[in-house]
Amino acid sequence: MTEPKKLRVATCSLAGCFGCHMSLLDIDEKLFDLLKVVEFDRSPITDIKTCGPCDIGIVEGGVCNAENVHVLKEFRKNCKVLVAMGACAITGGIPALRNNVDLWDCFQEVYHYGIGLENGQIPNDPELPLPFDKVHPINEVVRIDYFLPGCPPSADAIWQFLTDLAAGREPKLDYEMLHYD
Amino acid sequence: MVILTMDKTFILDGKTIPFEEGETIMEAASAAGVYIPHLCHHPEFKPHGSCKLCTVSIGGRLGASCTNKAAAGMVVESETEALNADRRALTQMLFVEGNHICPSCEKSGNCQLQAVAYHLDMLTPHFTHFYPARDIDASHPDVLLERNRCILCELCVRASRDVDGKNVFGIGGRGIKSRLIVNSASGRLADTNLSVTDRAVEVCPTGAILRKRHGFTVPIGRRLYDHHDIAEVPVAGMKEPRSS
């Protein structure tokens, strides 16, 4: 008996809160069904650090710094189908609330004036990725094939979306699964 | 084939719609229980014709259904793939023109802009975001003005002027620089006679005018459009469908 070839899936979180990944884990016992048809490449679930050739790439979060762009381009290069998952990947989301605040003012607020801070310092280690003055949705940087909105998308929506995609169907969300919040 | 039965009716997507003299296509359609997507239209106020979401094909020519009068025998198309694609693009433009971060918006789930986007199956705002810099006016004790979410439908302008008799709001600037302004010497909401019970406060279709301290009295997940398409949710003030 030969098992059908599994779909290889990579996931990452850029300027997001990992909420979408939590929602992905929220599909609970159906994860076992999912693992019958997919295997994970680079993902916080596997801890693999670079993305190899994949069928599907799922990106949570927008781009807020140079490293985000690097990872996003790696995903686009390696994934046949690239999915923007969640409000941040699709619109910039909550991190984009800072888009009309001066970056330096943001840093001051977070590291100098924030409640409970004493002798705050703005981190400047050369290893830290350079932040952008604005947060952008990922489709403003690379081509995106599918959008899965929600903050986060519900486990049901993710399940519906992934099973559609795995079965070669055009993903379709029912009314109740389509949410921007 | 038509003329005989055509008196005071027109055809909308193949359906015969009765109308009364002077009614717009939008009014006659909603009286017949047929939804045409719209944002700047509200049954209680004079048509504004600015959002163009309600555009239909009237005998092959495009026109706003909220401003065009119904006429006997006209053939109107609304639910076509092409028109809905245009509506989706218009809605996407409204999203990127402002700062619509629904997860942080008190109106989410009750917002007509969002609901129309759901109705049109909009999965992404698609266009490049403008992220415009817009002012918030929190000066009023009971009302918040969040210009980031204003779509310039002028419903508050019409309601304040025509119903409340106060003329609190107006639109200033032109084109992409248009913005909602407050008619007081300081430009602040606190320096007007706006009251939280004004029609202008209630009528805003988006999260741009909000009653303070009421943001989450109804939790997300139990709001107007969370489970029902806007086409199925009657708008307050909309006439009951004519029974016939």
Ligand code: SF4
């Ligand atoms: S006004 Fe509507 S579309 Fe805009 S952020 Fe609020 S809920 Fe979203």
Ligand code: SF4
């Ligand atoms: S504040 Fe609300 S009602 Fe007034 S123009 Fe803006 S969106 Fe329309």
Ligand code: FES
């Ligand atoms: S609803 Fe007709 S133009 Fe806005």
